[in-house]
Amino acid sequence: MLDHVFISVSDIGRSIAFYEAALAPLGIAHAVDYDGKDGPPGHPDLKGFGANGRVFFWLRMGVVEGRAAHAGFIANGKLQVDTAYAAAMAAGATEIHPPGPQLHYDPRYYAAQVRDPDGYSLEFVYKEWQH
16 A cells, blocks of 8 residues: 655646635545645655545646656545546546446446646546445
8 A cells, every 4th residue: 555645746726726616526635735845855845645543645836747657546436536537537537447337347337537727647546346
């Protein structure tokens, strides 16, 4: 199980606004800001997102490698997938695939996929057998 992931973004304000909107339907919120000067030399400033007392998704300013990362966010049902997809699109995402069954994986795998403003691939996913 992963504890946390960092992605580098080109415009921290834009990315915070995007992720606040896109992840809210999943119960994931902008939870904490970390000042890099409090860490070892060269540590970046971080903007952390999380849920249920855990912060696991972090943004930092830096070189964008948009096509180099894919993040899948757990939804608690098909409606949450649909809602997160709509929120991401309204916040400026571009569509990779709309909500629906991902039959190439499993008929019970329901997901939507978008690209954030820096080109990172995001998936909102509900796997019926894991709930």
